[in-house]
Amino acid sequence: MEIKLKEGVDDLKFGMTRKEIISILGEPDRSFTDGDDDTELQLEWNDRKLRLTFYQNHNDRFGYLRTKNQKLNFEGKEILERSFETVRNEVFGNVIEEWECDDYGTFLTYFNEEYWLTCQVEYGVVSNVEMGVPFKNEEEYEWAV
Numbered sequence: 001m002e003i004k005l006k007e008g009v010d011d012l013k014f015g016m017t018r019k020e021i022i023s024i025l026g027e028p029d030r031s032f033t034d035g036d037d038d039t040e041l042q043l044e045w046n047d048r049k050l051r052l053t054f055y056q057n058h059n060d061r062f063g064y065l066r067t068k069n070q071k072l073n074f075e076g077k078e079i080l081e082r083s084f085e086t087v088r089n090e091v092f093g094n095v096i097e098e099w100e101c102d103d104y105g106t107f108l109t110y111f112n113e114e115y116w117l118t119c120q121v122e123y124g125v126v127s128n129v130e131m132g133v134p135f136k137n138e139e140e141y142e143w144a145v
Contacts, residue, residue: 007144014133015143064132
């Protein structure tokens with residue numbers, strides 16, 4: 001499963017509809033509405049350890065992903081279960097320079113706004129990755145399709 005910055009993951013591109021995504025991945029194992037925002041529908045595929053968010057107020061378009069898939073990589077370099085320092089330097093080092101760190105007590109997050117990419121770190125290693133469609137400006141997303 002390969003991250004494509006500003007685009008999505010594998011053949012799943014930000015801006016695709018739920019119907020298009022399901023035609024690629026098959027039916028999800030679970031679907032639910034976000035408790036904080038009822039305009040966001042989340043679909044989950046357990047075997048892929050992948051959760052995708054669809055923005056109902058933007059024509060049901062794919063706009064956000066969360067994954068713990070062990071095969072997650074960027075340009076062939078694995079991401080999960082490695083220290084953030086290794087991920088920052090060896091995986092994204094040629095592309096991403098700035099990361100904002102937040103400490104939540106039991107885990108840390110490292111976020112890059114340009115690519116709307118977050119690495120969650122638990123027990124010293126990246127355990128989860130989240131990525132969203134980046135913003136074109138304050139009111140518009142930069143959809144990949």
